[in-house]
Amino acid sequence: MIATAMLAVALPISLQAQPLRGAVGAPPPATMPAPSAAAPASAPAPTPAAYTPMRPMSESVAAIVNDEIISTYDLAQRMRLLIATTGVQPTQDNLQEFQQQALLSLVDESLQIQELKRVQKDQKVSIIATDDEVQDELSSMAQQNNMKPDNFIAVLKSQGISSQTLYDQIRAQMSWQRWIRGRYGTRLRIGEDQIKATQARLIAAASKPQYEVSEVFIDAGRTGGMDAAVKGAAQLVAQLQQGAPFAAVARQFSGASTAASGGDAGWISQGEMPPEVDTALEQLRPGQLSQPIPVKDGVYIVYLRDKRAGSGQTLVSLKQAAIALPAEATAADVAAAKTKLEGVRAQIKDCATLEATVGKTPGVVAGDLGEAEIGDLLPEFATAAKALQPGQLSQPIRTKVGLHVLAVCGKRAAGAAQVDHDQIESRLTGQQLSMISRRYMRDLRNSATIETR
Structure with missing residues (x-):
């Protein structure tokens, strides 16, 4: 959890605050x-008047x-x-x-x-x-x-x-x-x-x-x-x-x-x-x-x-914009698809609007790949996911089934909380x-x- 923004001046006053938990075992020397x-x-505070310096004074x-x-x-x-x-x-x-x-x-x-x-x-x-x-x-x-x-x-x-x-x-x-x-x-x-x-x-x-x-x-x-x-x-x-x-x-x-x-x-x-x-x-x-x-x-x-x-494992949340392209596609077909996909990539502002943006271009499909460990991804995807930070998009990536642009929507260590932009x-x-x-x-x-x- 990341603490929310507050000034140095404390506002709340609690009369029922909780004490610290007890120590576990003997503490180290320091x-x-x-x-x-x-x-x-x-614990109810004793009446301050019981202490001489706190008694009513002129x-x-x-x-x-x-x-x-x-x-x-x-x-x-x-x-x-x-x-x-x-x-x-x-x-x-x-x-x-x-x-x-x-x-x-x-x-x-x-x-x-x-x-x-x-x-x-x-x-x-x-x-x-x-x-x-x-x-x-x-x-x-x-x-x-x-x-x-x-x-x-x-x-x-x-x-x-x-x-x-x-x-x-x-x-x-x-x-x-x-x-x-x-x-x-x-x-x-x-x-x-x-x-x-x-x-x-x-x-x-x-x-x-x-x-x-x-x-x-x-x-x-x-x-x-x-x-x-x-x-x-x-x-x-x-x-x-x-x-x-x-x-x-x-x-x-x-x-x-x-x-x-x-x-x-x-x-x-x-x-x-x-x-x-x-x-x-x-x-x-x-x-x-x-x-x-x-x-x-x-x-x-x-x-x-x-x-x-x-944790040594990193989890990424991914979405993609992709064009289906068989492995035997010609160089000309790959080049045309790449040009088209790069045009769509330039219009994508963030993960939240990716699907709506991609849906405006015929032949390009959007997909939510969910969250996965980087080590479990296709080698081509894993390389991009390691290098990208949340909110960034990859260049077009060629696989056996098509051409893809990956969007990293989140990234965190396994077992840790999601690193949130806001x-x-x-x-x-x-x-x-x-x-x-x-x-x-x-x-x-x-x-x-x-x-x-």
């Missing part, structure tokens, strides 16, 4: 076991972002929300990490809303989500948790969380996604050469081991440097080992494009992740969690959900938008006046 399967699916200034104040009340509320939605148990050791993450989120959301207000004023467009849109999103979140919106809010209020805290987070995330997609999504063009290159790479990698992975990425540029990112990742790993649901942690802490889907990166092959992550995955067994993995721009935490061996395009688009969003936010932070108290 790994640690995933949380026990016996861990509860969503409101003061926690930070100033371009003259806009973030109060200590706002900060405490966001900390409570993080605890309630991640399933991470607050302790004296990790409260500082909660406070840092809460403050980073509030600062980013403040910068986002300030930027969106500026854009709205300059361009006279509506970008910031309305109250009704926020309520609709809340209703959708409640439905995902098999709850009514009022009950959903009541659960948060029982843990000392104001509904306005959740509304503000939803509004900022919805609005920022809308702006990034609206401004850049329509301009972003993923070329066919990029898609075909990705298809070819995935097909080539299908013979190698494949991994079903969930990920959390801690952006060092956002957290104040690599040391802080490593420290924060180590604390999250400790909490995940104790039963915090991976998906909920990814939604709130991850800076990857998969954050909104709970860190689900789907099935990947070697080369799709940074080399450091590939090395870690080779050492993991299904059900195991990695230690923090430093890479160029931050730190990864990966959870290996499953693993499968690569899924690859969606994934590449999501990666590009995620990168744009992260760069945009870095520029906003660098140009802003941010003072923390």
Whole structure:
């Protein structure tokens, strides 16, 4: 499965996220076991007020972002929300990490809303989500948790969380996604050469081991440097080992494009992740969690959900346009048929329209050859199928029974999922938008006046 395109900002909040499966056997030296399967699916977070730093306090200034104040009340509320939605148990050791993450989120959301207000004023467009849109999103979140919106809010209020805290987070995330997609999504063009290159790479990698992975990425540029990112990742790993649901942690802490889907990166092959992550995955067994993995721009935490061996066999889905031509046909007959078939070939746009296009030319027939292993094809067909990528057409091929143009409609390793053109395009688009969003936010932070108290 290829993950669908999403921005780096996480939207869904789940109060019923599932924990990781237990580790299978003892982990290798560079790994640690995933949380026990016996861990509860969503351990109720203790009331934050039970911890001294979370007790009600007189409101003061926690930070100033371009003259806009973030109060200590706002900060405490966001900390409570993080605890309630991640399933991470607050302790004296990790409260500082909660406070840092809460403050980073509030600062980013403040910068986002300030930027969106500026854009709205300059361009006279509506970008910031309305109250009704926020309520609709809340209703959708409640439905995902098999709850009514009022009950959903009541659960948060029982843990000392104001509904306005959740509304503000939803509004900022919805609005920022809308702006990034609206401004850049329509301009972003993923070329066919990029898609075909990705298809070819995935097909080539299908013979190698494949991994079903969930990920959390801690952006060092956002957290104040690599040391802080490593420290924060180590604390999250400790909490995940104790039963915090991976998906909920990814939604709130991850800076990857998969954050909104709970860190689900789907099935990947070697080369799709940074080399450091590939090395870690080779050492993991299904059900195991990695230690923090430093890479160029931050730190990864990966959870290996499953693993499968690569296949040496390649399956292709083929269609053809053909002219019947006996083996004893004259050279003149072969040349005439080739000219006719090349004319039809030039009109075929894709596999979906092949039959309709071929049907317009008398003497040329279309056929769906289905899916088969390349090794089982006629030698002449096998040679073409190996060289062609999905969506490409062969030159006319002579056999004992006729002249054929093959269309490769799909290609995959035996036992692997079909390599889908639209899924690859969606994934590449999501990666590009995620990168744009992260760069945009870095520029906003660098140009802003941010003072923390």
